[in-house]
Amino acid sequence: MGLRTFFRSLSPSRKSFLTQIDNSTWIIGNGLWNVTQGRQYATKLWYKEKDLVGNAVGHYVSYNGAASDLNWTSAAIVESGDNYINVKFSAIEGDFHWVIYDNLAGAYQYFVNRALPVLGEFRTLWRLDNVSFPNGRTNVKDGPLPPISDYLAGTNVQDETWQKADGTFLTKYDWSAFTKDLDFHGVYGDNFGSWYLNPGKDYFNGNHLKQELMIHRESKTGDAVQLNMIHGTHYQALSRDPFADGKTWGPWLWYLNDGSKDDATRRANKEDKAWPYSWFKESSFQSRGSIKGKLVLSDGRPASGAAVFLGDSNSNLTALDQGKDYYYTVYADKNGNFNIKDVRTGTYGLQAWSNGDALADVTTSFLQNDIIVTQDKTNNLRTLKWTVTDRKNRIFQVGAFDRKTTGFKLSGPTPYEHARIAKCPANLTYTIGVSQSEDWCFGQTALGTWSIVFPFSSKKTTASAAKLTVSLAGFSGGSSASILLNEAKVGNITTNSALLPSSQDTYRGATRAGEWHLLEFPIAKESLKEGTNQIDFKVTTSTLWRGWLWDSILLEWV
Structure with missing residues (x-):
């Protein structure tokens, strides 16, 4: 009997099933698909008469990057109904569930913590056959994944980032997205699509500006990688959390189809309307x-x-x-x-x-x-x-306070591009009353000085002091600047400062937002002079592609 015939014979009907092969191998699925789960990896994903994993790694669950893959010690059907089964795979760290409906191509999945360590990254993922899945899709990027030949021909310039012969870059971080804005994501081709649909999102860490890597081409093997970063840190300085026994991530839907994005859209809308799922009976979830x-x-x-x-x-x-x-x-x-x-x-x-x-x-x-x-x-x-401050006390403001680079030069149209920050000038002058927001660039890194020129008259206020507020939409350590008012230092933007923990936002090509920081510096009234004044942000230390994203700069009386 050939392998294809063997796997087909496991489920002659559409009924969902769990079959144990030995003490470390199980097969789960229904009449539409099935997958072989080993101690770590799920392989041999059969769908429409084809193995969609092939020579790729398959499905697994891991934490702290790829440092720790979960090892499954047992599997069992822990719940069933007329048209579904709930299969639990257990590891020391917790339980991973596949809820398999008889007529569904794919499965609902969720993870229940038992003994995960304090961690930053926790994820589930598929690494799939690159011929069947040549393309990737998020809500902000859709198109072919770079072929592995581009990686092999390029020069590695930092982690998972290569420079091509024409000077452009390819990096897996181009396939990132804001988690709260994401409708669905996955990899697809002309005949197959594999998608993650996460309707609830309340189990994800972070706020509106939480970003994560979603998909990419594996640079060493060429696998099409579909990530489900249910607790991630790719654009953060700090996110290490302890979890209570019973903390649950999910459920989400892993969905298979013929590669149709329209069909995936319809299914994502259906899942959104069904959230929170009535079929998930866990009491704290309901x-x-x-x-x-x-x-x-x-x-x-x-x-x-x-x-x-x-x-x-x-x-x-x-x-x-x-x-x-x-x-x-x-x-x-x-x-x-x-x-x-x-x-x-x-x-x-x-x-x-x-x-x-x-x-x-x-x-x-x-x-x-x-x-x-x-x-x-x-x-x-x-x-x-x-409580807000009085707008009448404003001397000047550059940019809108929104924790993003909105309105600044080069902040769009896409939120990710490696080395875009290097396109911002080393020297820049912005004149209050003349310049517009788009004259200020979204990020600063190069040795040089960015200046804000503004008028001042002491007759317009009785205040005795002022405050300079510097709002950064992100900061990747490696570059520093002195802040000068009329050539006298009033503060700095400093790598390794306790106020500025370094995150990987500019380093990983973020152009809209990263980890937000608010810096405030007192300004003595006598530091200002009648007439024209100037605030300088003078970069004294520069590391390529590392610097800060601008949100807003405000000078006001206090």
């Missing part, structure tokens, strides 16, 4: 409520379009760095109203910050802890007052 409220600034304006984040209560971590529990993100409407639905019951901290536009001048954030979400009830927080 125990949900909601919160709503209205954010109003202390100057009377509604917090129109504000980014609203529900996360850990009384945490000393930023919203981006939180990751041990469950997290929810929305944007307020034009009147400052927000409504967060389907929230797991528990106690949360609520944060909000400017998303630009009507709040482009708002430097402060809103925070309220100890917010309780009760099952099947809505906690109405009513009107929440958000």
Whole structure:
């Protein structure tokens, strides 16, 4: 009997099944597909009469990059119904589930923690046959994955990044995306598509600006890689979290089809409407409520379009760095109203910050802890007052406060491109009242000086001091700058500063956002002079492709 006949014979009907071959090999699937699960890797993915793994690695679960793959010690059907089975694979660290419906090409998956260590990265993934899956798709990038021949012919210039003979670059980080904005992602060809559909997203770490690598071409083997970074750190400085026994990631849907993106879109919409899944009976998953409220600034304006984040209560971590529990993100409407639905019951901290536009001048954030979400009830927080500074005290502002590089030169159109920061000039002069936001480049790295020239008159204020606020949308350590006012140093942007932990945003080609930092420097009134003044950001140390992403720069009276 040939292999193909053998695997076909495992399930003559469409019924879902688990078959144990020996103490470290199992086969799961239904009449549409099946896969052979070994101690670490799932291979021989049969679908439409073809093995879609082939010579690739297959499916596995790992943490801290590829350092630790989970080893499965047992498998069992732990739940079943008329048209499905729930297969649990157990490892020391926890349990990985495949919920297989009889007529579904693919399976719902989720992981329940038992003994994972404190970690930064935790993922599931497929490494698939590169002939069957030549293309990749996220919500921001769609097209052919680079052939392995391009990697072999290129020059490796940093991790997973190569320079081609024509001077351009190819890097796996071009296939990243903001996790909260993602509808679905995967790899596909003319006859096959393999997709991840993550409708809930509350089990992902981080806030609105959380980014992750989604797919790529494996540079050594050519495998088509489909990542499910359910706890990731690719664009962060710090994200190492402990997890309680029972912490659950998922469920999400791994979905197979004929390569149709339209079909995947329809299926993703269907999954979104079904969330939270009624079939997933785990009690804490089903125990949900909601919160709503209205954010109003202390100057009377509604917090129109504000980014609203529900996360850990009384945490000393930023919203981006939180990751041990469950997290929810929305944007307020034009009147400052927000409504967060389907929230797991528990106690949360609520944060909000400017998303630009009507709040482009708002430097402060809103925070309220100890917010309780009760099952099947809505906690109405009513009107929440958000303290902001007086706009009348502004001397000048460059860029909008939104924790992104919005409006600056070269910040678009795509959010990822290796070495784009090197296209920004070494020297730049921006004149208040004359220059526009697009005259300021999105990131700074090269040795040189960027200057802001502005007028000042002491007759316009009775204030005795000022404050310079420097808001960075991201920072990759290796480059530093002195901040000068009329040639006198008032501060710096410094590698290895406790205020600036280094993340991998500019290093990995991010152009829109990374890990946000707010720096504030006191300015004595006597440091300003009548007439024309100048603030300089003078780069004193430069490392190629490492530097900072700009959000906004503000000088104001205090």
